[in-house]
Amino acid sequence: MRVVGIETEYGITDPQDPGANPILLSSQLVAACRQWAGDASARWDYGGEDPLMDLRGSRRSREHATVDMLTDAHEYDHDRGQVTLRRRRGSWEDPAHLNAVLANGARFYVDHAHPEYSGPEVSSARDAVVWDAAGDKIARAAVETFNADGGSVALFKNNVDGKGASYGTHENYLVSRSVAFDELARRLTPHLVSRQVVVGAGRVGLGAYGEVAGFQMSQRADYMEAEVGLETTLRRPIVNTRDEPHADRARWRRLHIIIGDANCMEVPTYLKVGTTSLILAAIEAGDDRLDALVLADPVAEVSAVSHDVTMRHRLALASGEMGTALDMQRALLTIARDHVADAEDAAVIAKWEDVLEALSRDVFSAAKDVEWVAKLQLMGRMRDRYGSMGAEGVPVRAAWDDDRLKAADVQWSEVGVGLAWRLAAAGAVTRLTTDAEVESAVALPPTTTRAWLRGRMVAKRPDIIDAAGWSSIVLDRETDHGHLEVVNLPNPMATTHELLDSLIDEVRPAATDPRHD
Numbered sequence: 001m002r003v004v005g006i007e008t009e010y011g012i013t014d015p016q017d018p019g020a021n022p023i024l025l026s027s028q029l030v031a032a033c034r035q036w037a038g039d040a041s042a043r044w045d046y047g048g049e050d051p052l053m054d055l056r057g058s059r060r061s062r063e064h065a066t067v068d069m070l071t072d073a074h075e076y077d078h079d080r081g082q083v084t085l086r087r088r089r090g091s092w093e094d095p096a097h098l099n100a101v102l103a104n105g106a107r108f109y110v111d112h113a114h115p116e117y118s119g120p121e122v123s124s125a126r127d128a129v130v131w132d133a134a135g136d137k138i139a140r141a142a143v144e145t146f147n148a149d150g151g152s153v154a155l156f157k158n159n160v161d162g163k164g165a166s167y168g169t170h171e172n173y174l175v176s177r178s179v180a181f182d183e184l185a186r187r188l189t190p191h192l193v194s195r196q197v198v199v200g201a202g203r204v205g206l207g208a209y210g211e212v213a214g215f216q217m218s219q220r221a222d223y224m225e226a227e228v229g230l231e232t233t234l235r236r237p238i239v240n241t242r243d244e245p246h247a248d249r250a251r252w253r254r255l256h257i258i259i260g261d262a263n264c265m266e267v268p269t270y271l272k273v274g275t276t277s278l279i280l281a282a283i284e285a286g287d288d289r290l291d292a293l294v295l296a297d298p299v300a301e302v303s304a305v306s307h308d309v310t311m312r313h314r315l316a317l318a319s320g321e322m323g324t325a326l327d328m329q330r331a332l333l334t335i336a337r338d339h340v341a342d343a344e345d346a347a348v349i350a351k352w353e354d355v356l357e358a359l360s361r362d363v364f365s366a367a368k369d370v371e372w373v374a375k376l377q378l379m380g381r382m383r384d385r386y387g388s389m390g391a392e393g394v395p396v397r398a399a400w401d402d403d404r405l406k407a408a409d410v411q412w413s414e415v416g417v418g419l420a421w422r423l424a425a426a427g428a429v430t431r432l433t434t435d436a437e438v439e440s441a442v443a444l445p446p447t448t449t450r451a452w453l454r455g456r457m458v459a460k461r462p463d464i465i466d467a468a469g470w471s472s473i474v475l476d477r478e479t480d481h482g483h484l485e486v487v488n489l490p491n492p493m494a495t496t497h498e499l500l501d502s503l504i505d506e507v508r509p510a511a512t513d514p515r516h517d
Contacts, residue, residue: 006269011157043466169263177249240258379409
């Protein structure tokens with residue numbers, strides 16, 4: 001079992017006022033989410049946040065950090081290691097509407113200029129799909145709540161705004177700290193570069209601003225500028241080096257992947273998480289066959305792969321050999337077969353193989369499972385429809401810089417109502433979940449991780465929850481130590497539904513964090 005999680009920053013706009021402040025809009029939307037949730041009064045516990053620690057062993061000073069890197073709290077004085085919160089929730093200085101800790105174990109909050117859904121920790125690729133889809137349902141409910149109250153907002157599950165900005169869909173994987181980081185990054189990068197052929201979301205336009213007419217596989221490819229790095233919005237790296245495990249630091253890393261696309265279809269999300277988890281298992285096992293796949297220039301290859309929808313581009317390996325992204329994915333599939341641990345892994349392997357075979361046989365035969373192919377197919381039909389009659393009566397397709405194609409690219413991803421959701425409702429793309437599963441995941445957390453405890457405590461005992469974070473819950477109740485007590489949850493896999501009843505009925509004394517003395 002590997003603990004994983006997905007974070008989605010949604011694109012946001014006011015259809016009636018395109019120039020509206022996105023930060024204010026995001027805050028209002030999170031407030032609407034809190035209203036929809038009924039009682040999402042718990043704050044976020046930033047005590048476990050450490051965004052400036054680098055996996056390579058250094059720490060970025062706050063003076064040299066960009067504003068977007070400072071994701072830790074106002075509420076804690078980290079230098080003194082003490083809580084500086086006031087004792088009652090209503091008196092906290094941080095505006096309540098910036099965060100919602102949800103009953104399904106997730107967090108919905110303002111991340112700079114975007115609303116973000118940070119899904120709960122899950123223990124399988126399929127569960128990642130279920131709770132990711134639940135996040136879209138929650139986001140849509142927030143939109144409808146806000147608009148019903150006189151607001152005007154639209155959300156998009158994409159990664160670009162068409163004006164040069166990109167926002168992230170981040171994956172998080174619990175990885176053994178016994179693996180040297182350099183080895184981890186070197187062996188994982190070929191997969192992150194080549195998996196676009198399977199999991200890309202598709203994009204109209206090439207370049208950061210979409211300044212070159214065309215279509216490409218990935219929304220994030222043109223924004224990757226480094227192999228590794230701590231930043232997430234400047235010089236974006238293929239492998240992020242933030243060392244913030246939200247778990248026992250001696251045992252675990254949280255590998256933070258920022259290269260991935262926001263997928264509106266379920267199979268790409270499933271394969272994105274499932275295949276990456278299998279390659280991580282191979283790395284943890286020390287499988288040195290991965291060294292033969294190391295790339296000569298990974299950063300250059302990210303865009304090169306994405307821009308070639310014929311999939312003929314040949315990547316240059318460090319060994320001097322050449323191969324296509326499909327060749328790379330087949331080689332990785334072969335290696336991954338030897339690291340299957342259970343039926344969940346076997347199912348990922350089977351789907352991965354099916355998709356690669358379809359892409360190799362006839363690209364459009366993969367349209368039900370591969371998002372960039374489904375989008376390309378739809379855009380092709382639109383190009384035919386919007387085309388003109390050329391010389392000698394020969395039809396000419398609409399050009400890729402046609403504004404109607406750009407608009408359709410945006411409409412594809414409007415949360416809950418966009419073209420991707422319409423295709424799913426019509427049965428034109430593969431679904432892995434059921435409506436009932438997703439509805440359940442809107443209200444309930446996964447049962448196999450500590451998210452179960454977080455979500456059920458938020459739902460059942462909001463009266464005593466001051467705050468909750470990934471690795472802790474802050475209780476507001478009288479104890480020998482004062483009003484605030486921290487229940488520490490350092491093992492993402494240990495605190496499950498088996499321990500919940502006693503904590504709900506009578507919150508047992510837990511090791512009190514010295515910050516709260």
